[in-house]
Amino acid sequence: MSPPPLAFTLEAFTNFGFWSGVLTIAGIYAVVALGLQLNVGYTGIVNFGQAGFMAVGGYSMAILVLEAGLSFWLALPAAVLITMAFGMLIGLPSLRLRADYFAIVTLATAEVVRLAAQNARGLTGGNKGLYCEFDGGDQVCFDDAWRSVSDSILGFVENFWADPEALLPLLLVVWLTVAIGIVGLSFVQGTPWGRVLRAIREDEDAARALGKNTLLYKLQSLAISAMLGALAGFFLALFLATIHPDDYEPIVTFFAFGVLILGGLASYKGVAIGAVLLWTLLEGTRFVELPISEEKTAALRFAIVGVALILLMAFRPQGMFGKREEMVLGD
Amino acid sequence: MEASRARAESPSAEFLGELARERPAAVAFGVIALMLLALVAAKGLHDVAQATLNSLTLGTIYALGAVGLTLVYGILRLVNFAHGDFLAFGAYMAYLVNVTWDMPLVAGIVFAMATTALLGLFFERIMWQPMRAKGAGFLQLLLMSIGLAFVIRSAIQWFWGTEIRTLDVNVVDSVTFLGLRIGQTELVVVVVGIAVLVAVGLVVRFSLLGKRMLALSDDLDLAETAGIDTRRVILYTWLFAGALAGLAGVLSGALTNLRPELGFELLLPIFAAVILGGIGNPFGALTAGLVLGVVIEWSTLVVEPRWKVTFGFVALIVALVIRPEGIFGRAKAI
Numbered sequence: 007m008s009p010p011p012l013a014f015t016l017e018a019f020t021n022f023g024f025w026s027g028v029l030t031i032a033g034i035y036a037v038v039a040l041g042l043q044l045n046v047g048y049t050g051i052v053n054f055g056q057a058g059f060m061a062v063g064g065y066s067m068a069i070l071v072l073e074a075g076l077s078f079w080l081a082l083p084a085a086v087l088i089t090m091a092f093g094m095l096i097g098l099p100s101l102r103l104r105a106d107y108f109a110i111v112t113l114a115t116a117e118v119v120r121l122a123a124q125n126a127r128g129l130t131g132g133n134k135g136l137y138c139e140f141d142g143g144d145q146v147c148f149d150d151a152w153r154s155v156s157d158s159i160l161g162f163v164e165n166f167w168a169d170p171e172a173l174l175p176l177l178l179v180v181w182l183t184v185a186i187g188i189v190g191l192s193f194v195q196g197t198p199w200g201r202v203l204r205a206i207r208e209d210e211d212a213a214r215a216l217g218k219n220t221l222l223y224k225l226q227s228l229a230i231s232a233m234l235g236a237l238a239g240f241f242l243a244l245f246l247a248t249i250h251p252d253d254y255e256p257i258v259t260f261f262a263f264g265v266l267i268l269g270g271l272a273s274y275k276g277v278a279i280g281a282v283l284l285w286t287l288l289e290g291t292r293f294v295e296l297p298i299s300e301e302k303t304a305a306l307r308f309a310i311v312g313v314a315l316i317l318l319m320a321f322r323p324q325g326m327f328g329k330r331e332e333m334v335l336g337d
Numbered sequence: 338m339e340a341s342r343a344r345a346e347s348p349s350a351e352f353l354g355e356l357a358r359e360r361p362a363a364v365a366f367g368v369i370a371l372m373l374l375a376l377v378a379a380k381g382l383h384d385v386a387q388a389t390l391n392s393l394t395l396g397t398i399y400a401l402g403a404v405g406l407t408l409v410y411g412i413l414r415l416v417n418f419a420h421g422d423f424l425a426f427g428a429y430m431a432y433l434v435n436v437t438w439d440m441p442l443v444a445g446i447v448f449a450m451a452t453t454a455l456l457g458l459f460f461e462r463i464m465w466q467p468m469r470a471k472g473a474g475f476l477q478l479l480l481m482s483i484g485l486a487f488v489i490r491s492a493i494q495w496f497w498g499t500e501i502r503t504l505d506v507n508v509v510d511s512v513t514f515l516g517l518r519i520g521q522t523e524l525v526v527v528v529v530g531i532a533v534l535v536a537v538g539l540v541v542r543f544s545l546l547g548k549r550m551l552a553l554s555d556d557l558d559l560a561e562t563a564g565i566d567t568r569r570v571i572l573y574t575w576l577f578a579g580a581l582a583g584l585a586g587v588l589s590g591a592l593t594n595l596r597p598e599l600g601f602e603l604l605l606p607i608f609a610a611v612i613l614g615g616i617g618n619p620f621g622a623l624t625a626g627l628v629l630g631v632v633i634e635w636s637t638l639v640v641e642p643r644w645k646v647t648f649g650f651v652a653l654i655v656a657l658v659i660r661p662e663g664i665f666g667r668a669k670a671i
Contacts, residue, residue, distance in 0.1 A: 052476055099658040106416050106475060110608055111657050114650045117605060121647040256601075260483050267480060305494035312487025319481045320468065 026173045028289045029282070030245055033180035036281035037238040038258070039265040040187045040274065041231030047271040047328075048195060049227040050207030051101065052109040054259055055093075056235045058116025061254035063089040063236025064243040065123055068136045068148040073129070078151035086236045093232030094225050101224045113256060124251040135250035149244050173245075180241050187234065188274045195274075203227055264311050267318050270328025279326065284311070365664045369628065372635065380638050387517050388634050394523050394592055396630020397530030401585035402603060403610035403622035404537055405578025411554035411617020412574055414475060415465060418482040420582060421604030422489040427453040427583030428504075428590035428599060429493055435504050442506060446529075446587050453583030457575035460485060466571075486601070494597045502595040504587075526588045533584060534623055541619050550574055554617035606633075606646075609653035615663030625664065 269280025431445035541547035614621025
């Protein structure tokens, strides 16, 4: 299993090019983990399928653009809707199950999505992935429309800042999404709808006894999470300029859980801070000159996340900003 | 499955629905028998028999892995995502003995079983037991086991790298029997695996320790009240689960090859066997592991082999959604 994708080179600690990459990937993980926060932290449903939602979103978008010839700007909302429908389709039979069964079903679903992407070669390009296709001699790539927007943003920025970083537009859009997500989700958390979610987390039977259709609420929570997964899937595809099955392995979901736990359950701003912290920690270790091979460095990065998860769960399960009294880790 | 869909349609279907609830294992085997007949009719006896023979190796590995995982899951309420990496650890321990120290594979198997058993015991003492004492919840333990899986996998990658390694086994010779071919190594894997599975079944069924494990899996508090030394039984459970995981890992490594992600690749099918067999039920896990291997291999007669893993996961999802308590489980509140 390859570590989560990161494709850039480093020169110096102060290299903005390097850190813009780190921040972009951290932002993408923050978007993924915001969905987890809504599900795990506020609704009490243990969703292990975020990587699958990312894959459904990313692949739907690319297939709609490349195969169906849809415009990029139409493909985005269409792919979001497809992913949300997929989330509800999975949730409908499985949300009634016990938490541990639900976790395994969602994880298995994400793997089915990834394996299907790997094997349905005609549609997804299999292990070659998807990026560009030749349409009667013209090369069409799924991110053509984005590239032109990105270039015009860069052209505007050049008025104040000579030679800006090429990643800057994506970085801005990703973190704008994170900010909107935090504000929006924090707002709905205070609405009656959000309070029902909390009630389900605390005691689903009690919520049902009060006449709430808890399955419907849980489905909505899962659908919103799927939407955030789809957005993260788009961003990852634009960041890597390709869509490949290996980028949607379960490890992506596990890392997002790392972000969630580091930031703390039941705290949306914790997700953003946890994401930046985790990726700074992971990528910062690149600057520690260790006399070891690249393979061993990769192993070390994995071990860091593993040890962090173990220690956090053992000694500070509420993470940095979580509230102990709001923490439902299952029983 | 068929029965529950037909339930609303006719009185005889009602009877089938009743049967599916009361005797799910009988219905499952009925469905499998029908599949077998359909496959024989479509593909011929020889091909189906060959696929079934091929499937025994995979089924044996799933079954060995699932027995330990289901006991740990049932007794400790621990969804152990690190179990797959226990298998990988065992495979690399055998590699150490068999290839690095150039000793026979038998020595490697024994060493792998012993070290993996100790690994299980070690983490019980430093992690799981203190966490249970703290009253940790299901998600807390689940995330810790994911952390542990990362740690074990990165340790393997640290020492052995990501390159693909093979054990020193005979991959050329094969045995022909009634027109069916099986590789020599495959034959050894199946024979060793099935022998161990039978032994495990007998131990769990008839030994005092086995009965105590079943009692703990049924109701830990009640078992403790009944005077069982639950701490000791839990330690034995880890030894048992670790040794079987180590063996399954070596057998899997002997059949294919060794790579750090071996464990995670095996984890989900093993979970499928655990759930199909009913959580905490070692006999169920054992049967379900074998059946899952057979059904996955049969699928290659109908669809291209590259889809077979996907097929196994779809089977898991469908089974969980239709009958979460498993085919061999009792209908407890889920």
